Every structure is written in structure tokens, then in C-alpha cells.
Amino acid sequence: MPSLADFPQTFLFAFLVPFGLAWGSFLNVLIHRLPRGESVVRPASRCPGCGKSIRPYDNVPILSYLILRGRARCCGAPISPRYPLVELLGGLLAVAVLELLVFELPLSTSIARALGIFLVYFTLGLTLIALCFIDLEYMILPDSLTLGGAAIGLVTAHFRGVDFQTSLLGAALGFAIIFLPFDLGHRLLRGYPGMGLGDAKLTLLAGAWFGWRGAVFALFGGAVQATLTTLIVYAVRGRIEEPDAVVREREALLKQIAQAEGDERVALERERDLDPVMQAPESGLGKMRIPFGPFLALATLEYALFEPALLGSVFEALLNPSL
Numbered sequence: 001m002p003s004l005a006d007f008p009q010t011f012l013f014a015f016l017v018p019f020g021l022a023w024g025s026f027l028n029v030l031i032h033r034l035p036r037g038e039s040v041v042r043p044a045s046r047c048p049g050c051g052k053s054i055r056p057y058d059n060v061p062i063l064s065y066l067i068l069r070g071r072a073r074c075c076g077a078p079i080s081p082r083y084p085l086v087e088l089l090g091g092l093l094a095v096a097v098l099e100l101l102v103f104e105l106p107l108s109t110s111i112a113r114a115l116g117i118f119l120v121y122f123t124l125g126l127t128l129i130a131l132c133f134i135d136l137e138y139m140i141l142p143d144s145l146t147l148g149g150a151a152i153g154l155v156t157a158h159f160r161g162v163d164f165q166t167s168l169l170g171a172a173l174g175f176a177i178i179f180l181p182f183d184l185g186h187r188l189l190r191g192y193p194g195m196g197l198g199d200a201k202l203t204l205l206a207g208a209w210f211g212w213r214g215a216v217f218a219l220f221g222g223a224v225q226a227t228l229t230t231l232i233v234y235a236v237r238g239r240i241e242e243p244d245a246v247v248r249e250r251e252a253l254l255k256q257i258a259q260a261e262g263d264e265r266v267a268l269e270r271e272r273d274l275d276p277v278m279q280a281p282e283s284g285l286g287k288m289r290i291p292f293g294p295f296l297a298l299a300t301l302e303y304a305l306f307e308p309a310l311l312g313s314v315f316e317a318l319l320n321p322s323l
């Protein structure tokens with residue numbers, strides 16, 4: 001069996017970075033279609049402006065955006081800079097997984113195992129990038145990505161050298177550290193949940209992949225970065241706006257309530273009261289609503305990439321101060 005030593009690093013980069021860019025391109029389709037409940041496989045890419053199918057040569061990651069100067073060839077509709085950004089992130093993810101995880105393996109590692117490690121962590125990274133952008137735009141974290149990603153974490157635990165029990169307990173703890181204080185606690189104290197279950201399912205994913213340390217890092221690392229980002233955005237722009245999709249959804253529900261009568265109206269009002277996103281945000285820095293999911297996803301990705309080299313020793317130092 002050939003080993004990692006038989007493959008020059010430049011060869012693996014040349015092969016896997018375009019692979020990453022192409023998956024970044026697919027991720028754009030997923031981010032656009034998954035929250036709308038559309039198939040992510042069919043039809044082929046269409047222009048969001050006019051619906052015409054996009055020719056393959058206009059769908060080359062990053063390059064097409066630059067050549068077309070950010071406008072669709074068919075109708076001139078502006079293309080969101082999110083498209084080249086997510087494509088670039090796909091490529092960077094491939095570089096990061098190779099550099100930080102694959103090339104850290106012993107050179108005697110079989111190439112099959114090395115590629116397996118690459119694919120497993122690359123899949124995790126793609127899932128987290130998708131969750132980040134979907135939550136930013138729609139304030140939802142689809143179960144197919146959070147629970148689906150957690151299932152991959154459990155199934156691959158042994159292959160990745162993580163004890164299955166560690167993975168299972170991590171998942172349970174990951175769910176509990178958000179569900180108990182923020183959802184159940186908030187419900188008991190204030191009558192409605194403070195954070196969505198989507199956030200709890202995302203820390204469940206972190207725990208399923210990396211045990212309790214991963215879940216704890218996702219929550220605290222995510223909270224620190226969310227706080228810093230909120231302060232910076234607030235300092236620069238003076239306010240934080242909700243995503244358009246959330247405002248539209250709330251308006252649609254309020255309109256439905258206004259038109260409904262009797263039991264139907266009661267049911268809709270109940271739906272409004274139970275969903276924190278359906279309440280208009282109050283003003284003031286402490287009351288601002290920002291999605292937490294992107295920061296949980298970011299911290300989980302940081303843990304995946306940096307734990308072996310950096311975070312692991314920080315945890316050891318915290319747990320065994322005498323060392």
C-alpha cells in the first residue's frame with residue numbers, strides 16, 4: 001500500500017484545492033436551495049435573476065465572477081459576492097485540512113487513510129460553512145446539516161481515533177449545555193426560548209465530533225467571538241440589522257394573524273409567541289438579535305483545525321495546572 005511519503009505535497013495540493021473550489025461552488029447551490037426546501041441536485045445551476053441555466057464556462061469558481069465583473073451574462077443581474085467568497089472558502093478549507101491535519105500524519109500513513117482523513121474533515125468544514133451562511137441569511141440551522149453532520153461525527157469517531165463513548169457523551173453534553181440554560185431555563189423564567197434548538201443541535205454536532213471539549217469550546221469560543229463581532233459591528237455601524245428573510249417571514253405571519261379568526265388565530269398567535277425570531281427585536285445593545293449559529297460553526301471549525309497543534313495543549317494546561 002503506498003503511503004503519504006509516496007505523494008509529494010504539491011501533487012496533493014494540485015489535485016485537492018480545485019476539488020475544494022468545486023465543492024465551494026456546490027455549497028452556494030446548497031445555501032440557496034436548502035432553506036427553500038428545493039432539491040440541491042436538480043436542476044443544474046440557474047441564474048437567480050432570470051432563471052436561465054448557467055453555462056459551465058460561466059460557472060468556474062471565482063474566475064467566472066471576476067471575468068463577468070459580478071454580473072450575470074444572461075440578464076446582467078448582480079451576482080452576490082457571497083458566491084466567489086464561498087468558492088474561495090472551499091479552496092481555503094482544502095488547503096487548511098491538508099496543512100493542519102493531513103500533513104501532520106506520520107509519513108508512513110497509508111494514502112487511503114490520509115485521503116479518508118482529508119474527506120472526513122473536509123466534509124465537516126463544508127457542513128459548518130453551509131450552516132454559517134444559511135443562519136446568517138435565514139436565522140435557521142437545518143436539521144439535515146446539524147443532525148446529519150453529528151451522525152457523520154459519530155460514525156467516523158473510531159476512524160478518526162476518537163472513542164465512540166467520548167463522541168456519544170460529547171453529543172449529549174453538547175445538546176444539554178445549550179438546551180438546559182438557554183432554552184428550558186429561559187422558557188421557565190420568561191415564557192419563551194432564548195436560543196433556538198438549532199443552536200443546541202450544533203453544539204451537539206461539536207460534541208459528537210470532538211467530545212465534551214469540542215462542545216465546550218464551541219459554546220465559549222463562539223460566545224467570545226460573537227461578543228467581539230457584535231461590539232465591532234455596533235461601533236462601526238451603530239446598529240445591527242436583522243436578515244431580510246426574517247423580517248419578511250415575520251410580516252407574513254402577522255398578516256396571516258390579522259386575517260385569521262377563532263381557533264386558527266389562536267394557533268397562529270401561539271406560533272408567534274413561541275418563536276423568538278417572530279418578535280420584533282428591542283433596541284439597545286443588549287437586546288440586539290444576532291444569529292449565534294455562525295459563531296458556533298466557526299468555533300467548531302477552529303477546534304477541528306487547531307486542536308491537534310494548539311488547543312489540545314491549552315486544554316491540558318487548564319485541566320492540569322501543575323504540569
Ligand SMILES: [Zn+2]
Binds near residue numbers: 051074075076
Ligand atoms: Zn440571468
